[in-house]
Amino acid sequence: PNRKALRKCILSGPYKPTTILVQAIEATDDSQAIPKHIIVERLMNMSQENKAHFEAKKEAIHSILTGIRNEIYSNVDACQTAQEIWEAIERLQQEKYDWLADMDEEVDEQELEAHYSYMAKIQEVPTAESGTDSEPLKQ
Numbered sequence: 483p484n485r486k487a488l489r490k491c492i493l494s495g496p497y498k499p500t501t502i503l504v505q506a507i508e509a510t511d512d513s514q515a516i517p518k519h520i521i522v523e524r525l526m527n528m529s530q531e532n533k534a535h536f537e538a539k540k541e542a543i544h545s546i547l548t549g550i551r552n553e554i555y556s557n558v559d560a561c562q563t564a565q566e567i568w569e570a571i572e573r574l575q576q577e578k579y580d581w582l583a584d585m586d587e588e589v590d591e592q593e594l595e596a597h598y599s600y601m602a603k604i605q606e607v608p609t610a611e612s613g614t615d616s617e618p619l620k621q
């Protein structure tokens with residue numbers, strides 16, 4: 483399926499089987515009468531449209547699972563539907579973005595501290611005890 487259809491399929495939630503009303507059948511010479519009754523839809527008695535929807539859900543789960551890394555897979559292994567998997571991955575991604583943002587701020591602070599430390603060092607004035615020549619160089 484195309485990306486838009488796959489995304490819609492994932493976000494719409496799991497396929498829910500419907501019930502089918504089976505009309506009464508009168509008795510014949512060869513068979514007994516069958517009263518009107520309701521059965522749960524199964525793959526064998528699904529309409530083409532419902533079967534396509536069901537297959538798209540399976541394809542969505544397969545596509546997600548083949549596209550994720552092992553550490554994410556271990557977190558979504560218990561999910562039953564493509565929608566649950568998608569939501570779990572979104573949560574994991576948000577945690578990752580939050581962590582990266584925190585790390586980025588930490589790195590910025592460390593870089594700033596290193597810069598200030600460097601600037602302070604180059605501005606230090608040598609003293610007589612340091613053994614360095616405090617006279618400017620003559621050209």
